[in-house]
Amino acid sequence: MRSTPTPARSEALSDEAVRARADALIAQMTPQEKAGQITQYFDFLNAPEEAARVEQEVAAARAGSLLFVHDPAQLDRLQRIAVEQTRLKIPLLFGYDVIHGLRTILPVPIAIAASWDPLLAEQGQRVAAREARAVGIHWTFAPNVDIARDPRWGRMIEGAGEDPYLGSVMAAAQVRGFQGTHIGSPGRLIAGPKHFAGYGASIGGRDYDEVNLSDSELWNVYLPPFKAAVDAGAGNIMSAYMGLNGVPATGSHWLLTQVLRETWGFKGFVVTDAGSAHDLHTHEFASSVPDAGVRALRAGVDMEMAPPFGISAFQTLPQSLAEGRLSTTELDDAVRRVLEAKIRMGLFEQPYVDLDEAQRVLNDPEHRDVARVAAERTAVLLRNDGGVLPLDARALKSIAVIGPLADSARDTVGPWVFDQDDSETVTLLDGIRARAGSGVRIEYSPGVTMPARLHRSIFDSGPHKAGPRVEVDDDAEILRAVELARAADVAVLVLGEGQIMIGEHASRSSLDLPGRQQDLLDAVIATGQPVVVLLMSARPLDLKGSQPDALMGIWYPGSQGGAAVARLLFGDVSPGGKLPFNWPRNIGQIPLPYAHLRTHQPKTAEERYWNEPNSPLYPFGFGLSYSSFEFSNLQLDRSEVAVGEAIRVSVDVSNTGGREADEVAQLYIHQRHGTAARPVRELKGFERLTLAPGERRTVSFTLKPQDLTYWAASTRNFVQDATVIDVYVGGSSTAALSGSFEVR
Structure with a gap:
């Protein structure tokens, strides 16, 4: 009616x-x-x-x-x-x-x-x-x-x-x-x-x-x-x-x-x-x-x-x-x-x-455009040795697309999707095929079986539609995947966690790749062919030191995910996402927040474990690009402020590479002393920029009194201290460009 x-x-x-x-x-x-x-x-x-x-x-x-x-x-x-x-x-x-x-x-x-x-x-x-x-x-x-x-x-x-x-x-x-x-x-x-x-x-x-x-x-x-x-x-x-x-x-x-x-x-x-x-x-x-x-x-x-x-x-x-x-x-x-x-x-x-x-609203094509652009802007490029990315469709003759998540519509959209319509979803394999064109041969192998959960997920029942599960002979399919990789110009592996392995009722005691995906990854890397890994996950995963030529976190990119990721792979757009967490080397380090307190032994902070560095594998705010950027000319509009006053911080951001790309200018502070000890770095501002090759832009931030206010256990209330504040600006939480000001 x-x-x-x-x-x-x-x-x-x-x-x-x-x-x-x-x-x-x-x-x-x-x-x-x-x-x-x-x-x-x-x-x-x-x-x-x-x-x-x-x-x-x-x-x-x-x-x-x-x-x-x-x-x-x-x-x-x-x-x-x-x-x-x-x-x-x-x-x-x-x-x-x-x-x-x-x-x-x-x-x-x-x-x-x-x-x-x-x-x-x-x-x-x-x-x-x-x-x-x-x-x-x-x-x-x-x-x-x-x-x-x-x-x-x-x-x-x-x-x-x-x-x-x-x-x-x-x-x-x-x-x-x-x-x-x-x-x-x-x-x-x-x-x-x-x-x-x-x-x-x-x-x-x-x-x-x-x-x-x-x-x-x-x-x-x-x-x-x-x-x-x-x-x-x-x-x-x-x-x-x-x-x-x-x-x-x-x-x-x-x-x-x-x-x-x-x-x-x-x-x-x-x-x-x-x-x-x-x-x-x-x-x-x-x-x-x-x-x-x-x-x-x-x-x-x-x-x-x-x-x-x-x-x-x-x-x-x-x-x-x-x-x-x-x-x-x-x-x-x-x-x-x-x-x-x-x-x-x-x-x-x-x-x-x-x-x-x-x-009419459900079928609005503009909504699909929003989903595609969102997926493009969320990808985080973590590794790109030798500039293997972006791929050049004109120079390629063949691509091996490998992995149990590469052609899974259900996993591409992720959890909390109750009425999945596969016809609405572009898988990674679909997207690569469409973007590569008829002149590039695309071969596909699931590589390994994505294992089942030990306990049923809440997404296995109720109003949720069960996704199809691909099962293969792992040993035989790994061998087949290796042969496809050897015969291709580049291997694109889509690895990670299935959508029922993340979300509510989906905690894990391990950050390893589920099933035999690690074996698959190592076997394909051993071919010596260029290897690109697209990691479909919502948490950091441990690749056990394996080093593909390129590694990009694509999360669960949604119903237009395949189209978006293909555009990223072929350089139609440059990845500009940044990590919203520290990426640990392995599960033994967690929790590992970037905003931690300085200890009485700061010089040995990297030595907390005798067997490996204590630093994250990739820091909070990190993400590479197909271009390069430089931060310079950090300016504070005054050297001193009174408690309750604001201060303006500006920095120049330059695209020093050869293509249009995005960078995120990030502002961090550190309070040197006060009513309580404060973290070594705290994010207090950011702005995402799109810059043409050679373009330079000045970005300004205002640090307001509330940005310098915190809750102190010693007073059991919020305080703003008279102190010295260090300021850092750059492309991640490890930004080196710095200045300081005094709060009187």
Whole structure:
């Protein structure tokens, strides 16, 4: 059925008008209807019994939100039940994991962070929001703004890496992309930054395990990206599953109320991660499921993402209200925040989907262009000995494309893609064939089998489509791959981790290439032919010292990934991405953040291990190009500033090579002394530039007082010291060009 939507509002409603409308509804609601409004159910359409139960809850006004429905016709049908069959006709709020696209899949979020281009992040999530809103989705459980300094943790794929400054910039950009200028902007979604807070620091990198962080780490490293997302206007925050310093995050009044609402002024609504209100009982924190519901609500949770096929803690709230363990005011506060979100989104005026418009938006070819450009700008060139890249299609007669990920559509887009359409995806093999042209012979071998997981992934079930798995005789296929490499002008190996080996429930105890990919790599390198490795991964992997001629991190490049990577290989564009984390030599070094404290033995910092250097294999902010760059003429507009004053830093960046290319100018600081010891380097500014051969440009940065302010354990507060600040500018965290100024 096609409806005639009311035009979306281009301006935000006033707080007073929204609250008055919400309060008028609350005044008519029963406790059961209130509990329903703050309960969200999973709706797995491929689980008929659960889907039928959820539909009954919607019809009985005991559900205020659903997630995982993405078919516009189904969304419309369920919305009509809520609007036309319930007493108060309150529409449903549909949420979905729109992490890096809906129909058009962009590179995974950590790849976007590697672009060091916040405008790209904003543009990409604007496309994702437009597609999702067109099909009837109102709210995304993104961006993930968790800092991750342990690459064993699989969910680092969803964030921006190890640095709070880069993470904060990318968090704010994604919120702007998803939400627009205000909640209810046409073609936009409510952004839901997650997981509040500290989830990326789980012990041993083991997903779901507890987190223990000092206050200094929390305030200086893990909380800033959330603060940036709140300041950008995020309408929702998702609480985390795990225990934080002994208290489950979903039951932490300090975190959800004192920090989020009272200190930062957050006005939106808080939703739990899946089942994590109920799980306050599982954590042995709450005495019962009803107690868990009360404690989550009182901590600051407004909506429970109820456990699928389980008992909702928030559905027990009417019982707790009747027994006097919860006040009407406490319940109403949560209901009001959820209703206000629905009102701001215009759902009462426009609850239904325009099915014709949905198809038009989903098929917009401009979205594919955005995805391709994003994949081009996210690739990080790590090695290019002898200038083997870019390839020259005019000089080549044959290319051997080898590897288990080279022709896998499912792996090319990565995880958090629930309705994979292979026809939408350009694999690496497809892209190379198309770009090389008919004059270049392309031979392909998967090389080895990608091994299965020891434990099933969450992406192996539920609404996820299983990807096809190629299985070969490894010994025989390695021999065949070697022969193809010998007969070719160049071998392009596509290696890494399959998409079910990264993401949620996908931590690893090793950074080795899975299966026998290392054997394949070494055998092909031994042929002596030029070897290019395209690494499909979202974390650093250990190649055991193997040195291909060229190594490029392509992440999981999305539905246009093959076309983008082919353009990079053949030099149509130059790689300009930079690492969003330190790349360790092996797993024994982790965690290995670049922003560490100077010890009492700085001269022996490289000697922490007797058997190998302590430095990373590739440092934070590193990435090569097909051109070369020079930084010069570092200028500070003054040598002294007072506490509370800003200072301007400028530097000249020159393209000293022979082709147009991108460089990222990066500004780092180091505080020499103060109330607390500070890291040896901290990122405080960056700008990505496109420069023609021989072009020079001056880049300016402003260091504001907040850039020099930090949380000190000795005062248990934020401070800015009178001190000396060293400034470094260059193309990575090892930048040598430096200056200094004094803060009086």
